[in-house]
Amino acid sequence: MDKLxxxxxxxxxxxxxxxxxxxxGCNSKSFALDDGIPNTPPPAVIVxxxxxxxxxxxxxxxxxxxxxxxxxxxAANEQIEDAxxxxxxxxxxxxARARKSGTISEAEYKRRxxxxxxxxxxxxxxxxxxxxxxxxx
Numbered sequence: 439m440d441k442l443x444x445x446x447x448x449x450x451x452x453x454x455x456x457x458x459x460x461x462x463g464c465n466s467k468s469f470a471l472d473d474g475i476p477n478t479p480p481p482a483v484i485v486x487x488x489x490x491x492x493x494x495x496x497x498x499x500x501x502x503x504x505x506x507x508x509x510x511x512x513a514a515n516e517q518i519e520d521a522x523x524x525x526x527x528x529x530x531x532x533x534a535r536a537r538k539s540g541t542i543s544e545a546e547y548k549r550r551x552x553x554x555x556x557x558x559x560x561x562x563x564x565x566x567x568x569x570x571x572x573x574x575x
């Protein structure tokens with residue numbers, strides 16, 4: 439009995455689904471976006487200034503040597519010791535404060551910065567020499 443009770447709603451649903459293609463009325467003559475121009479892509483034009491080598495399989499190159507990790511890696515920036523930092527940081531901070539307050543001229547500031555940079559370059563080389571000397575012991 440329960441099956442018979444749902445029969446009319448199923449019949450209405452199936453009728454509506456069957457009528458959808460007939461109601462749409464869509465054909466190629468009345469389609470709104472059909473302007474008569476074919477939708478084919480334009481031909482591809484390949485422009486190349488030089489000829490490329492033909493693609494081939496990747497091959498293993500045998501150089502006859504093993505990879506080496508012998509070159510020592512260097513840091514991006516030379517490191518300073520804590521004692522050097524404690525000596526130079528107050529001088530740098532005082533120089534920055536003096537420049538900001540205007541108590542020293544720009545020429546004097548640039549002269550001191552050049553002096554500190556020269557010292558830093560020499561100190562780096564001296565430190566590397568000391569490290570190499572200690573490593574040789």
